[in-house]
Amino acid sequence: MELVVKGLTQAYGKTTVLDRLDLVTGDIRALVLVGPSGGGKTTLLRILAGLDLPIEGSVSFAGKTLPRDEPGLLAYRRHVGTVFQAYNLFPHLSALDNLTLPLVHVHGLSPAAALERVAEPLERFKLAEHAHKRPSQLSGGQKQRIAILRALATKPERLFLDEPTSALDPEMTAEVLEMIGELKDLGTRFVLVTHEMGFARRVADEVAFVGGGKVVASGPASTMFEKCPEPRVREFFARILP
Amino acid sequence: MARSQSGSPAHGNLDRMSRALAHTLVVAILAALLAVAFWRSGYEFQWEGVWAYRQKFVTGWLTTVAMSLASLVLSALVGLVTAVGLRSRWTLVEAAARVYVELIRGTPLLVQLLIGFYVVANAVGLENRYVVGALVLALFSGAYMAEIFRGGLAAIPAGQRDAARAIGLTPWQSLRLVILPQAIRLVLPAVAGQLVSLIKDSSLLSVIAVSEFTLAAQEVNSFTYSTLESYLPLAAGYLLLTLPLSALSRWLERSFAYEAG
Numbered sequence: 123m124e125l126v127v128k129g130l131t132q133a134y135g136k137t138t139v140l141d142r143l144d145l146v147t148g149d150i151r152a153l154v155l156v157g158p159s160g161g162g163k164t165t166l167l168r169i170l171a172g173l174d175l176p177i178e179g180s181v182s183f184a185g186k187t188l189p190r191d192e193p194g195l196l197a198y199r200r201h202v203g204t205v206f207q208a209y210n211l212f213p214h215l216s217a218l219d220n221l222t223l224p225l226v227h228v229h230g231l232s233p234a235a236a237l238e239r240v241a242e243p244l245e246r247f248k249l250a251e252h253a254h255k256r257p258s259q260l261s262g263g264q265k266q267r268i269a270i271l272r273a274l275a276t277k278p279e280r281l282f283l284d285e286p287t288s289a290l291d292p293e294m295t296a297e298v299l300e301m302i303g304e305l306k307d308l309g310t311r312f313v314l315v316t317h318e319m320g321f322a323r324r325v326a327d328e329v330a331f332v333g334g335g336k337v338v339a340s341g342p343a344s345t346m347f348e349k350c351p352e353p354r355v356r357e358f359f360a361r362i363l364p
Numbered sequence: 365m366a367r368s369q370s371g372s373p374a375h376g377n378l379d380r381m382s383r384a385l386a387h388t389l390v391v392a393i394l395a396a397l398l399a400v401a402f403w404r405s406g407y408e409f410q411w412e413g414v415w416a417y418r419q420k421f422v423t424g425w426l427t428t429v430a431m432s433l434a435s436l437v438l439s440a441l442v443g444l445v446t447a448v449g450l451r452s453r454w455t456l457v458e459a460a461a462r463v464y465v466e467l468i469r470g471t472p473l474l475v476q477l478l479i480g481f482y483v484v485a486n487a488v489g490l491e492n493r494y495v496v497g498a499l500v501l502a503l504f505s506g507a508y509m510a511e512i513f514r515g516g517l518a519a520i521p522a523g524q525r526d527a528a529r530a531i532g533l534t535p536w537q538s539l540r541l542v543i544l545p546q547a548i549r550l551v552l553p554a555v556a557g558q559l560v561s562l563i564k565d566s567s568l569l570s571v572i573a574v575s576e577f578t579l580a581a582q583e584v585n586s587f588t589y590s591t592l593e594s595y596l597p598l599a600a601g602y603l604l605l606t607l608p609l610s611a612l613s614r615w616l617e618r619s620f621a622y623e624a625g
Contacts, residue, residue, distance in 0.1 A: 173529060200532035210527035214545045224531035227541060272531065 123183050123280055123311050124149045125170075127337075130179035132165050139165045140176065141335035149184075150327035152306055154343070155315045158358065161333040163315045164284055170313055171282040172198040183280070200228055203273030207285040209265040211257040217268045218244075218253040221275050229276055236275075243271050247301055263294030267301055274310070281305075281312035288317065319363055323347050331355045413588035414597070417580075424580025425601050431498055431576055432563045432605075438502030439562070440555070443509025448539075450514045461510065468507035473568050476500055481572040497569045505562045512558060516551035517543060556613030560606045567602075577601055 125147045132140040140162045147153055155163045168174045170181060172188060172195040181188045189195055211220050218240070225236035244250040247267055257265055266286055273281055283302065287295040299321045302314070306325055316322055322329060323343055330340035331352070339352040347363070350356055449461030468476070480500035481493060490496055520543050528538035570579035577598060585594035 171530065173526060196529075196532060196534065199530060204526075204530035206523060206526060206530075208521075208523050210521075210523040210530075212524065212527070212542055212546075214549065223541065224533070227537055228532040276531070 123147075123151070123153075124185070125153065125313075126180075126182045127166075127170075128180050130166070130169065130176050130181065132162075132169065132174070132176045139335055140169075140179075142179070143332075143336050145330055145337045145340060147328050147330075147340070151309070151311045152325050152327045153313045154322040154326035154329050155313065155332050156317070156319065156322055156329060156358075157332040157338070162335045163332045166332060167282050167284050167313060167315050171202060171204045173204065200276070201279050203276065203278035203281045205266070205270050205273050205281065205283040205286050207288050209257070209262075209269045209289075211265055211269055211272070213257050216254050216256055217249070217260065217264075220257070220268060221253075221272050224272065224276055240271065240275050243274065247271065261294060262290045263297040266290065266294070266298045270298070270301060270305075274305070279311070281310060283312060283314045283316075285315050285317065317362075319347075319359070331358070333358075407592060409593060410588075410590050411593055413590050414584055414593040417584045417587065420580045420584060421577070421597055421601065424575060424577040427575055428563065428566055428577040428601075429605065431494070431501065431569060431574065432559070432566050434498045435501040435505060435562055435566070436559055438498065439505035439509050439558075442502055442506030443513050446506060446510035447513030447517060450510060451517060465507045465510050468504055469511075473501075473504050473565055474571060476504055477568055477572055493572050493574055497572060497574045501562065501566060501569065504565065505558060508558055508561070509555065512551050512554045513547070515554075516547035519550055520546050553613045553617040556609055556616060560609050560613075563605050563609075564602060 125145065127143060127145040130140050130143040131138070143162070143166065155166065157163055165174070169176050169188075175190065175192075175195070189198055211217070212223070215223065218237075221240040221244075222231075222233065222236035225231040225239060226233055231239065241250070244253055249264065249267060249271070252260055252264055252268075257268075260268065266289075270281075270283075270286070286302070287298050290298060295318065299318060302312070303321075303325055306312070314322070314325070326343040328341060329343050329346040331338045331346065331350075331354075333354065339346065339350050339355045341350075346355065347359060350359075446461045446464060449457050450465070452458045452461070477497070477500050480503075481496050485491070485496040524542055524546070525538060528542040533541065566576060567578035569576050570582060573579070581594045581598040585591050588594065
């Protein structure tokens with residue numbers, strides 16, 4: 123996915139969250155957004171995922187520009203997947219029904235075909251035995267892995283993951299990161315916001331450092347983590363990397 | 365959930381038994397106090413006169429049940445539409461819903477019934493007092509239902525709407541498949557409580573001469589001059605409807621309680 127973001131501006135009330143943000147990536151599989159809290163990572167991701175409309179600016183993936191109207195964005199969202207920090211599973215449905223709901227009601231599969239579609243991934247990620255539980259009966263790590271499968275079941279062009287492990291303890295974090303790593307190996311393209319720098323370094327093709335509503339620096343993971351010319355980025359990594 | 369997880373089933377049974385015992389005790393004390401009060405008032409009960417009119421009570425009670433049920437269904441619809449209106453992005457729709465709710469909740473049902481029947485229904489040529497009564501009662505209760513539903517809709521976390529949009533549901537699908545099923549579980553106990561109020565409020569239909577339960581008691585009283593003998597069955601008849609509803613409401617609250625996932 124070649125991502126081109128030009129002059130992206132977003133504000134809530136009088137607070138400017140994104141300030142004419144520019145970002146260009148190569149034709150990569152995994153882009154990781156890092157940076158300080160409140161710097162605009164999540165806001166950027168929500169716009170990329172077609173959940174929010176920016177005040178100004180444009181986004182294009184592989185030459186295709188994101189629509190600027192709600193019907194267009196709805197159609198766009200049906201071809202991508204989004205995973206949230208708080209999982210946002212539907213608590214009144216079983217894990218299985220969470221997975222099949224978009225397949226049946228958005229993508230027109232028959233209930234039987236939907237079940238067949240999700241059976242293999244449930245097995246592969248060792249979630250089949252939990253498929254009939256309600257979200258409240260699942261651990262945080264299980265919830266997030268179900269949420270990732272829900273986003274993947276529709277075979278999206280790419281995934282957007284917004285701090286998928288921030289609400290999890292270290293053990294569950296490892297379990298979710300392992301899944302994301304496996305998905306990358308399977309060829310899934312994604313944009314990930316995370317504070318897990320070790321994982322970011324391992325999985326990212328490119329890293330963008332977002333702070334103060336702008337991309338402070340971006341480039342291949344090795345460059346960004348080891349010899350970034352931007353002092354702000356170097357200081358940030360120096361503080362949080364062991 | 366917490367309730368079913370805490371303690372063994374046997375413990376739960378004991379809990380329930382001691383609660384039933386406590387209820388019985390309170391009812392017994394109240395009954396004793398009432399009996400003493402009646403005895404000291406020197407009131408002499410004469411049930412024969414009232415007994416002759418028992419059919420009137422039965423018909424009135426059934427009318428109350430029918431009017432309440434009709435109003436309940438209508439008021440749930442009115443309440444749902446109004447609740448969505450209260451949350452509308454369109455200022456005019458929001459304003460209309462808000463004015464309706466505040467007007468209804470801020471004025472007595474008595475006035476609404478009189479204006480509804482003698483002015484509005486008259487103007488549009490609606491003569492059936494049962495239809496008018498059910499409509500006014502539904503509009504009255506609908507305003508309260510609207511606030512209950514609005515609260516239920518507002519209690520669904522924003523993340524649920526986000527997730528619904530992210531998987532590509534249309535706004536209508538999101539409401540139908542994600543928001544409403546959760547909101548309805550949240551508001552069911554309050555709706556059952558509102559139904560209890562609705563049943564009691566239906567007694568005011570007597571002012572537009574709907575032959576419901578309360579009017580039956582009033583008429584029997586005027587025929588027999590046995591006031592308490594006419595009105596005590598009235599209280600019992602309403603309790604017969606409202607107590608099971610309260611129990612149902614508590615049961616719904618327990619069985620639909622699940623932790624947000």
